[in-house]
Amino acid sequence: MRFPVKIALLLLWNICTAQDCNKAPPRRATELLTGTWSESVYAEGTRAIYKCRPGYRTLGSIVLECKNGEWTSLYPHRICMRKPCGHPGDINFGSFELLEETEFLFGAKVVYKCNEGYQLVSPFNFRVCEADGWSNDVPFCEVIKCSAVATPENGRIVTSSLDLNQEFTFGQVIQFSCNPGFALNGDRKIHCSTDGDWSAQVPTCEEIICQKPSIQNGNLLSKLKPSYKENERIQYNCASGYKPVERGDAICTERGWTPEISCREVTCDPPSLTNGNVHNLREKYRGDEEIYYQCKTGFYPPSTGNKATCTTEGWSPLPRCNWKPCQYPVIENGELYKPYYQSEDYIQRSFPASIGKEMFYHCNDHFEPVRGTNSYYSYWTKFICTEKGWNPVPKCIRQCSIRSIPNGQFSPREERFNEGEVITVKCNQGYSLKNNKDKIECTKKGWSVVPNCEKLKTCSVFRMKVNNGFFTDSNMYYIINTSANYQCKEGYGTTNGERNGFITCGKNGWLGQATCIKICDIPQFINAKQKGKKTFLKPKERLEYECMDGYEFGRGQTKGFKTCYDDEWPTVVECYEKACSLPILHQMEPNIKKDKYQVGDVLTFRCIRGFKIAGPSSVQCYHFGWSPRLPTCKKEVNCCEQPPEILNGIAKDSKKKVYCHNDVVEYNCDLGFVRRGPKKIQCNDGEWTTLPTCIEEKKRCSGVPELVHGYIQTPDLSYSHGASVEYGCVENFIMVGKKTSTCIHGHWTQPPTCIEQDRLGRCASKIFEDFQVNLNNEFDDIVISYKCNRNSEFKSTKCINGRWSPPPSCSKGKSCAPPPQIPNSQDMNITMNYEDGEKFGVICKENYLLQGQEEIICENGLWNSLPRCIEKIRKCGRPPPINDGDITTFPLPEYVPESRVEYRCQKYYMLQGSRFVTCKNGIWTDPPTCLRIPCGEPPQIHNGIIPKVSKSYEFGEEVTYTCEEGYNIDGLATITCSGGTWSSPPQCKDVRCSRPPRFNNADMVVTSKSYYMPGDKVVYRCLSNFQPEGSTEVICIGPNWKGDPQCKEEIRKCGPPPSIDNGDITTFPLPEYAPESRVEYRCHQFYVSQGSRFVTCKNGIWTDPPICLETCTISERIMRRNNIQLRWKHTEKIYSRPRLHIEFSCIWGYRMAEGSPPFRSICVEGKINYPICE
Template sequence: MKFPIKITLLLLWTVCAAQDCYDAPPRKPTEILTGTWAESVYREGTQATYKCRPGYRTLGSIILECMNGKWESVYPKRVCMRKPCGHPGDIQFGSFDLLEDTEFLFGSRVVYKCDEGYQLVSPVNFRVCEADGWSNDVPFCEVVKCSPVTAPENGKISTSSFDPEQEFTFGQVVQFECNPGFKLKGPREIHCSTGGDWNEKEPQCVEIFCEIPRIENGNILAVKPIYKENERLQYTCNAGFSHNERGDATCTKNGWTPVMSCREITCNPPYLVNGNIQPKKDKYRGSDEISYQCTKGFYPPLTGNKAKCTSEGWLPLPRCNLRPCDYPEIENGELYKPHWYSQEYYRRLFPESIGKVMYYHCNKNYVPAQGSTSSYWTQFSCTEEGWSPVPECFRECHLYSIENGHFWPKKGHYKEDEDITVQCNYGYSLPNNHNKITCTKQGWSTETKCKKIKTCTLRNYFDNGFFSESKTYYLINTAAKYQCKEGYATTDGKKEGFITCGQQGWLNQPKCIKICDIPQFENARYNGNKTFLNPNERLEYECLDGYEITRGQTIGVKVCDVDEWPRTLECYEKSCHLPILQRNLYPDPKQDKYKVGDVLTFRCLNGLKLVGPLSVQCYHFGWSPRIPTCEQEERRCAEVPKPVHGHVQTTNVSYSHGSSIEYDCDENFTMVGSKRVTCNQGNWTQLPKCIETYQLGKCAPKFFEDLQVNLYHNKLGNIVVNYSCNWNSEFKSTECTRGKWSPKPQCPKKESCAPPPQIPNAQEMSTIVNYEHGEKIVVFCKENYLLRGQEEIICKNGQWHSIPHCIEKQPCSKPPAIQYGAVKQVTSSEADDDNLESSTYKHNTILNYTCQEGFKMIGREEIICNMGKWSSPPQCIGIPCRKPPQIPNGAVLNELNTYEFGEGVTYKCHEGFNINGSAVITCIGGIWPNPPQCKDVRCTRPPQFNNADMIGISRRYYFPGDKVTYQCLPNFQSEGSAEVTCIGGSWKGDPRCRDNSCGYAPQIQNAEIISFTKSRYQPGDTVSYKCVRPLKMYGKPDVICINKTWSELPQCKEEVGKCGPPPPIDNGDILSFPLSEYAPESRVEYKCQKFYVLQGSQFVTCKNGFWTKEPTCLGMC
């Protein structure tokens, strides 16, 4: 039983270990299954063999074996890979692109394209790697050609060796130029493009002309509608606009040169020193006009105080000059003026500026201030103080003898205002009755001879007046002076008069009449205008406000010669008297009389409340408003107390505030104190006392009426009274002894003041002494403090009045800076350590200023610190400048004779010169800075360039912006711009003419030229070759001149010994496109595919019709 079991187990194991394949071997895209596979089951171990499909290859066999029921590869690394085709081949003047792949493998596709300027001539432009190699042939590229061109009418083609029928190849350039008087319409040059077309149309030569342009903000001054080359056209700009360069333009081939345009004229606000401009704007337009006013002492120019904005700036230039010299009015003389000036116009040229020199001469019998001169004209000049010397003409008088007398000094010639003393013979006198004659502007002051004397005799007295001179005799035409007594006047109201001696005696008589002089007025006014009043005339006057003649009277009347006539009529200041006040109402200040305007304030005593105004004021009509009162909230009083030895008749139980009752004493008793008591806010005022009459004796109680009193009997039985004055709460005591009060009771009229208060920041006033009414104390402040208020305080009615304040002296900050000046030194009224580096300066510090060189000071040179503020500082004003310096090849715009500080001038260079430096210089302190220079920016004759000629006629000078055009010589082509421009005195531009032609045709071994030969060939020219027999030409027979170089040359070689295509190698290929045949000694290079290594030489050479041994490509281990 054991044996069968073992056999069964062995069979089961055999069945489980062997697994057959139930499917045929799989089909693959790159491999072909060999043999027939029609069985349904294939035993394990069965092998299937594959071969590669066309275009694929592998090393060794590809075998699949049935293993464990599956077909597994016996050699997994063996696969069919795409077969390489080698290099597809390059093309001349072109390239190719490999599409999709990175190597030349089966199925790869390359597409060819030609270089720029070449075109494909083959029917297809691609090759595909097929199983047996590359499809199609390698395509060819030939140069692109353009059609011939023709020269334009009125022009020519400037390209050298031009043939009208020739074709042009890609890149060739044709240049055009026009005959004189014509210009190109279209491009100056065209070139053959990649598409075989010219990049632009051929140009035309049109006649050069310019149409009349439209100028914005301007007008053309045209005389015809069309202008030809080199003709000029003028134009103008509208008001407020100006041309940019010049007012004309020239017609050129490029149009109007320069470009005609009108720019708006604008001006910045002018710089004006010592003046103000109206209206003020940030920007002014052309033709805008301004007016300006100069500060005191400065004047506008002769052209007036208005200026207009122009293209040259402000004209005339606004300026205010220090011109202290007005037109000199020369009496009896003549001021020199140019004969072409009218007198009216010449006067308008004044005032003149400092430094101006002028001339004058005097009329006949007149000499200049410095006396006679040898020159007809006398010179004088304008200074800061005016004309110096002052142009004046003085009279020159002549006298050699005098009739009926003699004189001295004897000089013959006498100057104006010069006197001579004359002594006439007895009985003779000068016509003026004096003994001196003066040379005046009109000649001698009186006739120069002594005449017979006629006189009048003077009376010694007349009514109400007297003669004030002691002479007895008066000459004819002389006057005697008389005066009226006090209270009298002449008939014309004067205190003195004159009578005149005539040919027949006195011409009038003295007369004094009674008058009343208008008196002086104090605090009053008189509305009339008379200086005196006649008898019975009334004088009415009135008092000024706040004044009166007597109480309430403000108008007064006086009658001349009736009332007593005073020298002065006076009105007295009105006043107010202290009003009647309630008992508890206290006034401040308290005095008997008050002036109009004084204010009286009030307060209530004993805790009462003020009802009404706090203060009243004294007016000319009295106090206003009404006087206030002192009141208290009403409290009723209880039943009145009954006095001892006295009685009261009343039945009321209570009494209202203010109610009063009266007491009476019993018989034989006398009342001391007020018999009336009053209810005052719930309390009765002090009750009187009833004292036996015999005890009072002669001590009268009248003094104590209305006083606060307390009575009692001392040990001796005498009455003692304690009393208090109204204004003092302190009680005093007096005793009735033998009918007299001892001490005598009294209340002082005025109270003394306590020691004075200590005023803050004042010197100590410590004292314990009281001061009487009216006494004064002088107050002194501490150092660095100032007294504000009265220097004295005064004691009035127990109070100190007029108390001042001591305020600290405030320091000043740094002094104000002034333009063109600085602080010179520091002085002070106080000893301190101030210096220029201080940040603060003490009160009363004085600083002095100084001006920079070239500047003068206006105002006080010192400032003072006063309670924190500086006084006004001076100003430093620049000294004016004379004419600015001249510069070669330039000029000053709107030049003047003098210029104020800060005023500038503008230089402008002549045409062909540029300004070097700032065009504006400014007058600073009487000195001009160095002016700019005018640099010559003209260009001399244009430069010469190789292989080029200048178009037009050369000039000696060219101005900036001028251009010169060149043209290349035949066989040369322009590179870049053909123009040079004059810029800054030199020519800018570098025209170049490139030689694009080729030299002699190249020599090819074993070949000869079959075309016409030349020494030079233009671009596009061709040379044709043929080989010497029996050699064969390899390459193209024609070579082309392209951009100065020849295209690739052909070769002439023996036809024997040629090789066919190079042999293919596995896993490798050649790097160049394979040809159908190769010339002897030709070389081809090989390259292996990826993962393969080249073994042997990478080059093979064609020798005697056979290739040398090719290399192999081995797989890497």
């Protein structure tokens, strides 16, 4: 290739590939473009140089070059970044916070704040990182100061090393105190706060004064004053069931009354009972409330019982369950064996008994023991203490004996019965037990009823005459508490209005009189019915009745009543069919003129020449009169506007421009809706007649009927009212009937059938012999048109499976007048006649229910079987609430009409108005009101004062009593008016003390007065040679003196204790003993002490010492020699205490020798007189 050609191609390639930039270099937020850039196009390769904006920096230059029509960075890593400012500087007594940043870069801001107790004194509290560094200066904080404080009057400032006239810095504290007799009113300490003010006002020192205390549930015992000064003391007591929170007195201090004057209700927490359970355990118990508890098996309550009472000191006695397997056995109707030498107290102190202890008991006459282990002697029964208690439990049960019962028999046939056993007694005819029962029980007191059959008192029917009646039972006599039945004759009844009655036999004869009074039978009703379901009436009762629809008694009356015996009582009540009279007509003529028309008669109208009828052309006579409203005749009639639209429905016909008089429009309801009212409306003299209403039918259809040899074209799961399904038949089958089935009110209409072609029935042509059609063969699935006469229109019928549908007919049913306006149905204006078989849906007015069919049918010119619109039964909700009262029965969610509910007021309220309300048409009648019962004047009390007395007081008002000097309130000082009565008033109790008591060996220091006030004191002094022991004063508290000064004779000591025979003291003797010293004695071996083993030093003299008596030793040698043994013990040697009895018995095979001492001997001075057996 030639060189010039190559050059040309190279230039051509450069021209094709190079591309200029059509806009200036971009402007950036952090960068500034240098130079002038005003051209619209820049050649490729042009460079733009940028520099950073103030506050930003980068290394090197930022260059963009035009490449391929775009500005491209030559050094992408070079960007402008924010300049740093370094640390902003710390602040003394403060700190700073970096806002919305993490580094000290251009644009960053720090905010300074001072520590608590310091404040900023600089104009700015922030610094901003700018292009040339931080803005402003570093602020500084100075301490907050408070002004000087003045010393309070009657007080002082308690502080150290502070000049009170100087300023105080934040956090410094000043403390105040008051002079004696004054108390601080305010804070004891105040400090200089962060805002430069003191934390509180400087307190004041006020004189210590305590106001007269108000003691709820308590009374003041001390003399009442308006106010009290420091250290003054008062005494008080609490009402019953309450106790002082701490104690019954208080002192006036700077903190008020100390301790707090308060009466707290006496309460007890539930006791902590180990090994037991408390009945009806609660969280709290009030004073004097009692609890009962039960111990677990093996544990027992103390001897005081299993009851405890809540007192001011807690539970008393303290509930506890101790391990006591065997308590002292208390044997009802029996006796515990006790050795003759042991007292009852001594025996009881040995209980509870240890396991294994044996005891004996025997029962009283007519009682038997519960048998257990065999006893030595049948007279005594043994029982043993075990881990589970006494075994067997010592118990004496009653035994009842019986051999025969006069005038009766008993079973089971035994002679003895134990306590709790029951026998059955059968008395002879005319006899009975005293309680008229057939069972008696053996109880602790014997037989529950004396086992004796007594002759019964009876009542005779011969002594009772039933006027206008007779006894129905065959019995001649009746025993007490049985009844005889009687029946009244025809036309008579009991006083309760019943045909049958009864009369009861009492102790003194028949109770009352069998009575039959004249009654009224229910008459026969013809075309009428009674209200209610009575079968007869008592005198003065009223029978109400009414006529059936379309009937009346006469003169328009449809209701009536008769009173039994007020006038002649009817045997028949008859209503007569209503009739309609000929209406007044203007410019029109009826088809039939009569004086009266029967119910069901139809009257047709025709206007005279020159007039047009406006309204229905015919009306029908009903039991409520002519319906619909009569038409009018007019010379000119008007056209109507476009037919109105209806909800959930649409006009069937296409709209016309003009609708004139008598034009008709038909409506259809949407799918799922049912038409009520007329199907069509008519233009009547410029106004449309009543529109239909489309109501949603909530019932849906499911389960489409299956078709044999067929199928459903469009299946679905559920279908609303009016929806249809279409069927088809399989090949070689023909559909007979309508090809659709429609959902009507939740049910499917009759579906078609599929019949094989060869089996289709054929229709005969003979049926058309009377019609104008010429046919002489049979047909299948063909439509025939025919005429009834020459001037009539053609009709058609189709042959379906051997039957003509519809059957050929020339008879025409009569049309009906417009549907009637049924009473209480929705108002309607219908002028069109309805053809035979047409239906009309009836809609009742609000609050009325349809009784009968929802649709009426035109049948051969008459509307038959008219429904009724009856008023809804409107129930009532809950009865209205009233203040301070309630209904007497449990409230129900709703009540039927005429229900009655009774009200009752709370205690202390009286009822105003009727106490009953009645449900009337869904609304309750007005309820009563409960008014508080006022109180009269409060009761007067002796020595009491009422500040101001009124004649009447309202509920809840209070009156407070005070007492005269020398008297204190006993009870609650305030009484309350509640329910017309006052609560119990208090009494003014005389709290003065009489003359002080006299004490032995003491005299009063001052002369006695006739009486003393509470708080008064009297001081005593001891006589010579006597010295006081304890306090020497008494104080008057209430009406009694409190204190017991004692003057004791000078202390006298005792010498060594006295010596006794056969005994000595247990300690080393001293030369002398202080008063009340005690020394113990002990007898030598084989001797026992009689009397207290202790002696006491009393006023220099010892009390009497004990005596040591010699015991008796029972020798086995002597018993063998005398052929005797111990009756109760079998040991080799026994020691017997002096003056105790010992019983012996003969050895088996021996008997007491003649002249022998008795078996029962006594230990006297260590000797025993032994009996002799031979």
